[in-house]
Amino acid sequence: MILVLSYEDYEQGTDPVIDWLLYHQVPFLKITLRDLIKGRIRYQIDITNGDIRLNDISVRQQVRVIWNRRLMGEMGKILPDHSHELNTEVNHTVRRELTDLVTYLSYLFKDKIWLTTFDRLAVNKLEMLNEAQCSGLAVPMSRIINNRTDLQAFQRASASGLISKTISNATTVYVQDTYSYGMFTHALTPGEIDEFPPLFFPTLFQEKIRAQYEIRAFYIDGQLFPTAIVNSSPNKSTDRKLDSSRDTTHFIPCQLPPSVASAVRVFMERIGLNTGGIDLIRDTAGTYYFLEVNPVGQYLAESNRCNYHIEQHIAEWLIHKNQLP
Amino acid sequence: MTTLDVMTLFPEDMLAQLPLTFRFMTPIESSTFEENCTEYRFGRSLRHFSGQYISLGSYKPLSNIIYEDFLTQEP
Numbered sequence: 066m067i068l069v070l071s072y073e074d075y076e077q078g079t080d081p082v083i084d085w086l087l088y089h090q091v092p093f094l095k096i097t098l099r100d101l102i103k104g105r106i107r108y109q110i111d112i113t114n115g116d117i118r119l120n121d122i123s124v125r126q127q128v129r130v131i132w133n134r135r136l137m138g139e140m141g142k143i144l145p146d147h148s149h150e151l152n153t154e155v156n157h158t159v160r161r162e163l164t165d166l167v168t169y170l171s172y173l174f175k176d177k178i179w180l181t182t183f184d185r186l187a188v189n190k191l192e193m194l195n196e197a198q199c200s201g202l203a204v205p206m207s208r209i210i211n212n213r214t215d216l217q218a219f220q221r222a223s224a225s226g227l228i229s230k231t232i233s234n235a236t237t238v239y240v241q242d243t244y245s246y247g248m249f250t251h252a253l254t255p256g257e258i259d260e261f262p263p264l265f266f267p268t269l270f271q272e273k274i275r276a277q278y279e280i281r282a283f284y285i286d287g288q289l290f291p292t293a294i295v296n297s298s299p300n301k302s303t304d305r306k307l308d309s310s311r312d313t314t315h316f317i318p319c320q321l322p323p324s325v326a327s328a329v330r331v332f333m334e335r336i337g338l339n340t341g342g343i344d345l346i347r348d349t350a351g352t353y354y355f356l357e358v359n360p361v362g363q364y365l366a367e368s369n370r371c372n373y374h375i376e377q378h379i380a381e382w383l384i385h386k387n388q389l390p
Numbered sequence: 391m392t393t394l395d396v397m398t399l400f401p402e403d404m405l406a407q408l409p410l411t412f413r414f415m416t417p418i419e420s421s422t423f424e425e426n427c428t429e430y431r432f433g434r435s436l437r438h439f440s441g442q443y444i445s446l447g448s449y450k451p452l453s454n455i456i457y458e459d460f461l462t463q464e465p
Contacts, residue, residue, distance in 0.1 A: 229410055229414065231409070239415070241399060243419060243421065244394075245418045245420045245423050246415040247416050247418060248411045249414075251396060251411070261410065265406070265410055266408055266409045266410070268409045268410040268411060307393055307416060309391070310422075
């Protein structure tokens, strides 16, 4: 049996795969955080015998493959919202309780076949840059700097200028009134840098790559589905996400050069990920730079626009692994 | 997606204690920010209904055309 761990709703990467599981009529179980904490299903975790029984189904005996797709992402939406003055502390405790419960489940079923293990759901952006470099991928010059003097020196060393971006993958959108305020990759001007205070909070800076286009490559178990995101507008945003709905942005199926594809595979194996969305950038000289990897990245836009049917590939991978002797 | 020029939501005394990324926030009109899970939602999958499976056809015809740049040999 296949176990799917995901949101209850509005997780665009999950449902299309479930469509294919239904089509192939394979047994699967989808569990959400709401199921676990809202008392919708009857279950018990037998710590002594190392098993969980969900509606009398033994996970240890029946589940072979686990697709771990953003189970914990709904945490913020379903925590209790009391008007009690201690609500913050209550939620902190509940969050820790749930996190330890789910972490234990991942420990309990470490012998199952996982599509994204729990310990790889979130990766460190900085560590990934080093790992990519060790795997043979080019990475932009990157520094975390807390002062204007060093930043100005870094700027002088970067012929094409600098960008700033967040260190973590934490939520960076703030909703106020009718606007959502996002922190996207920003190209710094010399004037902006000169106006920064002498000392500031440590911030990630990278050399700005003269991009010909960006690439989002979906990876699953050695297979790559790369999409070139080509913007024909002379007025491109530094962060391509801001242009994704414009008419001038084109999603084109493409192939990575064999050496780059090979380095990506080495990288994914090094970091212990069997799936993920890899962001690359091709500069005007033809060099491919690694930017980031998202272990549970969205893929549906590229899948539809390039006719990749990635959702079908994910479902078939799960089915294949479930049928292994 | 409708955006405005970069700005910040926070006063200078607060910015002094925050990463510089907080100084460059892009305002996006929420009604045009389709996948932010705000109250403005353009897609919905409340529950899974098997009757809806594979109901979305690819809008682009299949072809063997790939971006020609990638057909060039590596040096």
